[in-house]
Amino acid sequence: MGKLTLALVAHDHKKPELLAWVKQHIDVLKQCNLVGTGTTGGLIANETGLEVTRYKSGPLGGDQQIGALIAENKLDALFFFWDPLNPAPHDPDVKALLRLCSVWNVPVACTPATADLVITSPLFLSPDYKPVKPNF
Ligand SMILES: O=C(CO)COP(=O)(O)O
Numbered sequence: 001m002g003k004l005t006l007a008l009v010a011h012d013h014k015k016p017e018l019l020a021w022v023k024q025h026i027d028v029l030k031q032c033n034l035v036g037t038g039t040t041g042g043l044i045a046n047e048t049g050l051e052v053t054r055y056k057s058g059p060l061g062g063d064q065q066i067g068a069l070i071a072e073n074k075l076d077a078l079f080f081f082w083d084p085l086n087p088a089p090h091d092p093d094v095k096a097l098l099r100l101c102s103v104w105n106v107p108v109a110c111t112p113a114t115a116d117l118v119i120t121s122p123l124f125l126s127p128d129y130k131p132v133k134p135n136f
Contacts, residue, residue, distance in 0.1 A: 004033070004076040004077065005032065005033040005075055006034055006075075006077050006078075006079060007034075007075055008035070008040055008041065008044055009037045009063070009078070009081070010080070010082075011083035014083050015039075015040060018040065019047055019048075022044055022048055022050070023047075025115075025116075025119050025120075026050070028120075029050060030050065035053040035054075035055065035075075036055070037058045037066065038054050038056050038057035058088070058090055064097070066078065067093075067096055070104050071104065073133065076106070077108070078107070079108075079109050079115050081111065081115075104133065105132060105133060
C-alpha cells in the first residue's frame with residue numbers, strides 16, 4: 001500500500017502540544033507523508049527533521065488548502081489541535097476544515113488523547129483498512 005498522508009495543524013497556543021505529540025510518535029510519522037499549515041509545518045520540520053509539505057499559514061488560506069486535499073480524497077487523517085480558548089480571525093476556515101472531515105469521513109483528532117488513539121490504532125495502520133467514502 002502507499003504511504004498514508006497525514007495533515008498536522010495547530011493553533012499557536014497548541015503548537016507545543018502538537019510538537020510533543022509528534023516527537024512521541026515520530027517512528028510512525030516517519031513512515032507517512034506529512035503536510036501542514038505554514039507555521040505548524042515549519043516548526044515540526046525544524047524541531048524534528050521530519051519532512052513536511054507546507055501550505056499557507058492558516059489565516060492566509062492554509063486550512064482551505066488542506067480542505068481541498070480532503071475534497072480530492074488525498075488525505076488519510078487530520079491532526080488539528082485547534083484552540084478552544086482563543087478566537088481565531090479565520091474561524092470560518094477552521095469550521096470549514098472540520099466540516100469537510102465529516103463530509104468525507106476523514107479521521108480527525110483535535111486533542112492529544114484522540115490523536116494517540118488514532119495513530120496507534122491497528123485498524124488505521126492496516127494496509128487493508130480504508131474508511132468508507134460517501135457516494136455522493
Ligand atoms: O491557523 C492555523 C489553523 O487554523 C494554523 O496555521 P499555522 O500553522 O500557519 O499557524
